[in-house]
Amino acid sequence: xxxxxxxxxxxxxxxxxxxxxxxxxxxxxxxxxxxxxxxxxxxxxxxxxxxxxxxxxxxxxxxxxxxxxxxxxxxxxxxxxxxxxxxxxxxxxxxxxxxxxxxxxxxxxxxxxxxxxxxxxxxxxxxxxxxxxxxxxxxxxxxxxxxxxxxxxxxxxxxxxxxxxxxxxxxxxxxxxxxxxxxxxxxxxxxxxxxxxxxxxxxxxxxxxxxxxxxxxxxxxxxxxxxxxxxxxxxxxxxxxxxxxxxxxxxxxxxxxxxxxxxxxxxxxxxxxxxxxxxxxxxxxxxxxxxxxxxxxxxxxxxxxxxxx
Amino acid sequence: xxxxxxxxxxxxxxxxxxxxxxxxxxxxxxxxxxxxxxxxxxxxxxxxxxxxxxxxxxxxxxxxxxxxxxxxxxxxxxxxxxxxxxxxxxxxxxxxxxxxxxxxxxxxxxxxxxxxxxxxxxxxxxxxxxxxxxxxxxxxxxxxxxxxxxxxxxxxxxxxxxxxxxxxxxxxxxxxxxxxxxxxxxxxxxxxxxxxxxxxxxxxxxxxxxxxxxxxxxxxxxxxxxxxxxxxxxxxxxxxxxxxxxxxxxxxxxxxxxxxxxxxxxxxxxxxxxxxxxxxxxxxxxxxxxxxxxxxxxxxxxxxxxxxxxxxxxxxxxxxxxxxxxxxxxxxxxxxxxxxxxxxxxxxxxxxxxxxxxxxxxxxxxxxxxxxxxxxxxxxxxxxxxxxxxxxxxxxxxxxxxxxxxxxxxxxxxxxxxxxxxxxxxxxxxxxxxxxxxxxxxxxxxxx
Numbered sequence: 001x002x003x004x005x006x007x008x009x010x011x012x013x014x015x016x017x018x019x020x021x022x023x024x025x026x027x028x029x030x031x032x033x034x035x036x037x038x039x040x041x042x043x044x045x046x047x048x049x050x051x052x053x054x055x056x057x058x059x060x061x062x063x064x065x066x067x068x069x070x071x072x073x074x075x076x077x078x079x080x081x082x083x084x085x086x087x088x089x090x091x092x093x094x095x096x097x098x099x100x101x102x103x104x105x106x107x108x109x110x111x112x113x114x115x116x117x118x119x120x121x122x123x124x125x126x127x128x129x130x131x132x133x134x135x136x137x138x139x140x141x142x143x144x145x146x147x148x149x150x151x152x153x154x155x156x157x158x159x160x161x162x163x164x165x166x167x168x169x170x171x172x173x174x175x176x177x178x179x180x181x182x183x184x185x186x187x188x189x190x191x192x193x194x195x196x197x198x199x200x201x202x203x204x205x206x207x208x209x210x211x212x213x214x215x216x217x218x219x220x221x222x223x224x225x226x227x228x229x230x231x232x233x234x235x236x237x238x239x240x241x242x243x244x245x246x247x248x249x250x251x252x253x254x255x256x257x258x259x260x261x262x263x264x265x266x267x268x269x270x271x272x273x274x275x276x277x278x279x280x281x282x283x284x285x286x287x288x289x290x291x292x293x294x295x296x297x298x299x300x301x302x303x304x305x306x307x308x309x
Numbered sequence: 310x311x312x313x314x315x316x317x318x319x320x321x322x323x324x325x326x327x328x329x330x331x332x333x334x335x336x337x338x339x340x341x342x343x344x345x346x347x348x349x350x351x352x353x354x355x356x357x358x359x360x361x362x363x364x365x366x367x368x369x370x371x372x373x374x375x376x377x378x379x380x381x382x383x384x385x386x387x388x389x390x391x392x393x394x395x396x397x398x399x400x401x402x403x404x405x406x407x408x409x410x411x412x413x414x415x416x417x418x419x420x421x422x423x424x425x426x427x428x429x430x431x432x433x434x435x436x437x438x439x440x441x442x443x444x445x446x447x448x449x450x451x452x453x454x455x456x457x458x459x460x461x462x463x464x465x466x467x468x469x470x471x472x473x474x475x476x477x478x479x480x481x482x483x484x485x486x487x488x489x490x491x492x493x494x495x496x497x498x499x500x501x502x503x504x505x506x507x508x509x510x511x512x513x514x515x516x517x518x519x520x521x522x523x524x525x526x527x528x529x530x531x532x533x534x535x536x537x538x539x540x541x542x543x544x545x546x547x548x549x550x551x552x553x554x555x556x557x558x559x560x561x562x563x564x565x566x567x568x569x570x571x572x573x574x575x576x577x578x579x580x581x582x583x584x585x586x587x588x589x590x591x592x593x594x595x596x597x598x599x600x601x602x603x604x605x606x607x608x609x610x611x612x613x614x615x616x617x618x619x620x621x622x623x624x625x626x627x628x629x630x631x632x633x634x635x636x637x638x639x640x641x642x643x644x645x646x647x648x649x650x651x652x653x654x655x656x657x658x659x660x661x662x663x664x665x666x667x668x669x670x671x672x673x674x675x676x677x678x679x680x681x682x683x684x685x686x687x688x689x690x691x692x693x694x695x696x697x698x699x700x701x702x703x704x705x706x707x708x709x710x711x712x713x714x715x716x717x718x719x720x721x722x723x724x725x726x727x728x729x730x731x732x733x734x735x736x737x738x739x740x741x742x743x744x745x746x747x748x749x750x751x752x753x754x755x756x757x
Contacts, residue, residue: 057757059391059394059395059413059418142578143571143575143577143579160571160574160732164733165730166733247729248728248729249515249725249726249728249729250722250725251722251726254725254726255726255729255730255733256733272751273751273755274391275754275757278754
């Protein structure tokens, strides 16, 4: 059957597909994974959606209340504030991670000395726990931290990075981009996969380096850029830890709620206020937002991503 | 291939069958062995050896008891306890704050202790400090017993040495009301710093090592921050706003020439090292801060951090004169309703709460008042001199708010955020009104 062949082809069995009916053997071996997918992934998602229609507390159970949680959430200014802050982070984080990740990958793809060492140095922060990066970053951006000490050395007064509502998200982005090593590895792999003949032909045609980058390199690594964009987008929607660690005074979401990210508000609803019903509503809305944005990006990608060389 | 499939199917099926059986087997084995009590507590750091001693002392009299002890920091404990209560997995004995009763639905999750108390002829009101006896009850029943005294949460600690250094008499000039305090703060900051460089501060009203100063001073002035039934925030009422404005004015008057709020933030990063309530005590220990408001639990911390520091304790110099500590809720221990060893859990609970040989020693070792009234007459406390006398005076001056304790963990970060918001240009009134709205949102969730 056509669909059987497609599935087998999809999972890598290309040369000797199993006979008709043997597909169940494959499914049987896939069963443990499928069971865990349903039980540990789809199950909790469905349960969360169900809870979003309930007034539910951890102790004492719950009851169905229709769309009341949704109405409450849409009338809650912190829901909108959380969304705004999260998207502010995403709007800064995705381009920053792309530019710095690609720039470092590009540099490391050149013929430079101690290439392996440089790659390791740039990649190391990516394997450190985010919390360690942020704890260190907090000291760097303190009023008397490393950054302000340098600024003072040139005779200026440094800003309050962690106490200024306008600077807390950019500071979070700077520290999160510190972990651009993962993006760098992806881009480096993509850059190395670009056939050198293209550049040779471009040299003969007299194309400059910047033209080569925009007309050859970027289109050919666009699948990698697209992949990173989806990953960064999902990461951005779930961003949470910087708002717990960074703000001055250890104020989660501070200063002045400027870093109250959506996921932080969801966490507070569930585990500080124990309002599981509304927390589930926030989670359900986040799932829908993630799905819609990812779908839109995939749709748009058809115009900008080139899969064939 | 068919044989392989059969083997795979049989293996999976047998796993499904064997797993529950083996779990049941373990359960039976547990009950056959010695009594094993699970115990969650919140006393880390210098208190860890004291907890170990408590357990060992109890085990000496009950050799058949084994413990499974888990330490959880206080700020993590509520989440853990409520989740465990919701899933029926509370340990036999666990630490809790009596302010959490509303989240725990005690009737369905905690063991009611009334019958145990009457069986052992224990009258809590006779043996405990009044405020601690009172907070053990919820809706007329006892569900927990106090672990530490909650009667001395709002004390004013000060460094007598720094007072002398600034030319003040630490006893005579110890502030007795707010106006005194502002005057003395001005002298201290002026004398202990060089112009333009803030090295030693008098006090920071937005830092808090225990009860937020805003609550302490507001209650003292007769303005509760939450309604009697605990369901309505009063953080935006005129009395509480007036307290916030006085604190705001204090920052301007005392630290204006050092950059005001920004100066304090910079001082924090330079001196205290981290901007939390604990940092305030750290700065005090380093002798970079003259006053702080906190509970009696920090006495041991200060004494071990800087044995040479000449520590003074006075009642809070409130707007209407001296006021005592706020006592309503505090740390206690409770027993899970699902405990399999209720009698042994009760024996242990008594030891770590109302037994002078257990909890009494735990408190004495820290030089903090005990909820067991008789323990506080011990000579070890008298040896603390006027510090203890003043502390007892503050405790006896109790202002006990009738309302349930405002949830500090929720409110504190918002209050600590005031300096950043003031620097960003928000007015103190607008900030307080916003905090009140946020707090009301929290109360709505809790009491939904």
